[in-house]
Amino acid sequence: MNAPEAEAAAPRVLIADDHPLYCDALRAVVPQACPGADIRDAASQEEVLAAVNDAHALDLVLLDLNLPGAVGLSCLRALRQIAPRTPIVVVSAVGDPKVMQDAIMAGASAFIPKSAPGQVLINALKVIIAGGTYMPAEVLCALRNADHSFVDELTSRQRRVLELLSTGLSNKRIARELNISEITVKAHVSAIFRKLGVTNRMQAGLEARRLLDQNY
Numbered sequence: 153m154n155a156p157e158a159e160a161a162a163p164r165v166l167i168a169d170d171h172p173l174y175c176d177a178l179r180a181v182v183p184q185a186c187p188g189a190d191i192r193d194a195a196s197q198e199e200v201l202a203a204v205n206d207a208h209a210l211d212l213v214l215l216d217l218n219l220p221g222a223v224g225l226s227c228l229r230a231l232r233q234i235a236p237r238t239p240i241v242v243v244s245a246v247g248d249p250k251v252m253q254d255a256i257m258a259g260a261s262a263f264i265p266k267s268a269p270g271q272v273l274i275n276a277l278k279v280i281i282a283g284g285t286y287m288p289a290e291v292l293c294a295l296r297n298a299d300h301s302f303v304d305e306l307t308s309r310q311r312r313v314l315e316l317l318s319t320g321l322s323n324k325r326i327a328r329e330l331n332i333s334e335i336t337v338k339a340h341v342s343a344i345f346r347k348l349g350v351t352n353r354m355q356a357g358l359e360a361r362r363l364l365d366q367n368y
Contacts, residue, residue, distance in 0.1 A: 162189055163189050164189070165211060166191075166200070166204070166212070167192070167193050168193075168199075168203075168219060168227070169193075169214070169243070171216070178243070181273050182277065186281055196219050196220040200213075201234065211239075212239050212277070213239070213241070214243050215240055215260075217242060217244045217246060218244070229259070241276065242264070244264075245267070261280055261286075262285060262354070286320065309340060313337060313344065323338055341356075
């Protein structure tokens with residue numbers, strides 16, 4: 153008889169916040185979205201960067217922008233350099249639309265206000281862990297009027313891929329929806345990023361919403 157297959161490793165989640173009460177709240181919420189999560193804490197920019205450097209592969213970072221040692225988006229930008237593939241969810245009390253926009257453009261996978269209900273955060277984390285992106289409607293509305301320019305026109309197929317990407321679908325799901333190969337989807341996504349001048353799926357999704365609002 154073959155040995156049973158090893159169970160999948162527990163998702164590793166870093167909570168980066170220096171407010172003990174909110175950290176406790178996040179510790180209670182995260183397992184509802186990521187059962188069995190291996191949760192770690194960091195309370196300053198220095199601790200966050202050390203934790204990410206020490207971890208072989210974090211699956212998710214929940215980041216407060218106002219950490220000791222951080223200036224503006226310094227911690228987010230440093231994290232994006234160290235761990236370019238790790239989803240980073242900004243969970244912040246800051247409500248300035250410009251800060252929200254800048255955080256997304258700096259590589260955050262989502263921006264969740266600390267005032268959001270716990271269920272909103274749970275739903276967001278489920279989507280992000282599954283490979284999607286998430287942004288509450290009020291944040292999306294705040295960002296909708298951001299002044300971006302487009303480098304080139306998209307083909308009709310790329311427009312369709314962009315529409316599906318903006319709903320949070322993975323490349324595999326988009327391939328199924330359009331009855332094309334996942335390799336073809338990846339090629340379209342790369343072209344979309346290049347043409348729109350963006351670097352991640354969240355940024356592309358925001359551009360897609362703007363295009364749809366303009367009856368694109």
